[in-house]
Amino acid sequence: MHHTQVTLLGTKGGPAIRPGTRMPTSLLIQMDGMTVLVDAGLGVSRALCDAGMALTDLDAILITHLHSDHYLELGPLLHTAWTAGLNTPIAIYGPEGLTQYWDSFLQAMSFDIELRLRDEGRPALAPLAQIHVLNTGDMALGSLQVKVMRNTHPPIIDSFALRIEGQEHSVVLSGDTAPMEEMVSFAQGADLLVHEAMLSAGIDALCARVGNGDDRLRLHLERSHTPAAEAGRIAKDAGVARLALNHLVPCDDPDFTEAHWQEETRCTWDGPLFIGTDGMTISL
Template identity: 25%
Template sequence: MLKITFLGTAGSLPTPYRNPSSILIKKDSELVMFDCGEGTQQQMMRARTGMMSLSSIFITHFHADHVLGIPGLLQTMSFQGRTEPLYIYGPEWVDEFIRILATLGYCRLGFDIETVQLEPGDIVEKNGYSVKSLKTEHGVDSIGYAFVENKRPGKFNRQKAVSFGVPPGPLFSRLQQGNPIEVDGRTVLPEEVMGDPRPGRTIVYSGDTRPCDDVLNASKGADVLIHDGSLDNKQYDWAIESMHSTASEAANLAKKSGVIKLVLTHISSRYTEDVSPLLNNAQKIFNNVIIADDLMEINVPYKNKVK
């Protein structure tokens, strides 16, 4: 399973319908969070995602709408009896940010917090996936992220295995797990019966940014690009001044990268009643685009299952 839950999709200010930024990825039984705006823990409750299997929080930058949910989330998990360590990654000042919370008494918890400062290009290796930090362009030090699953084994050629004298059963499994086997005095190698490795899935999250090369390059062939789409074309000058992106700019980047799906988020409060200007701008350039809503979920299929 690879599922994205949009816990917060608002721009700089929350609205009655949108919480500040937070995105949750569920890979199998593990939860990985990107940004944690205020109210994130309540959104997790509403979405019924659970909290205790949250392994990491990746912060894009330290504007308030991206981090103010962290203290409450930490305390809630502690009250619920969490003992497993939590990893918090982010750009410069991530160590200082958590140290300040501890000084204020917010982090007297029943579990450890491990902070890791990232520079653009750093790769965090996890179990079955990695997260790469991307250089982005915002008004403060900021990074985006590419969540990249490890490659999957190639398809097992059952007919070929049988032709080598391999009986169906446990020996099939050993070959599929990458182990050579012996059959009638002959060694059968996994590569003789397995196809080429197949790519895992990739999700790119831009955070707040102007369109930039690192996000473009990370999105090439990706499954989902979650991009800052704060403003419509009429607000182009303000997008430049505030270091955000228009929906059209995000769509242009998606088109250039060849990403499968574009999701616009960080929606300005200007569009509280009507997001159609954003969607219309983007769809003129890139067809497979949607605007994220709070608590929206997306299941990400493997590419070979995409019609």
């Protein structure tokens, strides 16, 4: 039986974790018989298993940009899948630089990899990752069509939003981005928009807790991410059926609860709303 659903595997914005917090970004799309992982933040291997997904059953992996909370565990995921029996290549699409990451991971793990090749008779690991450069435009991914749009996530230039379309359903993933009017047309009429979100009232507390000593973190957040109310407005203007907030900033401050996210987003969006939590599955 084929599922048609999106599973939010990791929903935390940013790379740091603390006791009791959500895990960084990763998301699973199951549609038209395809199983596609989008981003591979810390904890993705465990999250896939917890979602009932064999690591050897992934059809493709898409990496939206090269911030560590989106690809830190890509190498360990592939290595772990390999030790679990992966023996066919996986198509991987990501920005320029992803090949360098993979080559460096293989070098760092060369003792273990070479040992397992000799001692356990495993297939070569390196060719199992078929890495392609992700660019704007349209591409086929098995039975799915993927539209790729560059989003606004300075200082990174190669950062992308994705629209994944099957025969009957469409899902749009904003990626990490500041509010974009182009997202309205990109997401027009989608069954589900998964949009990153920042809780405006929580930014002061977040910056105080991190304590970097200057205002660079605040400036990054304000120019590179989307307030929840703006995510709601984009969803409304795009006429999407449902909105899920993902890559939540902040999501580990006990002073800010789901009620705060609901309150800010409901200023602009009155449709079905999901405040992302790790392991949340949204049926299409």
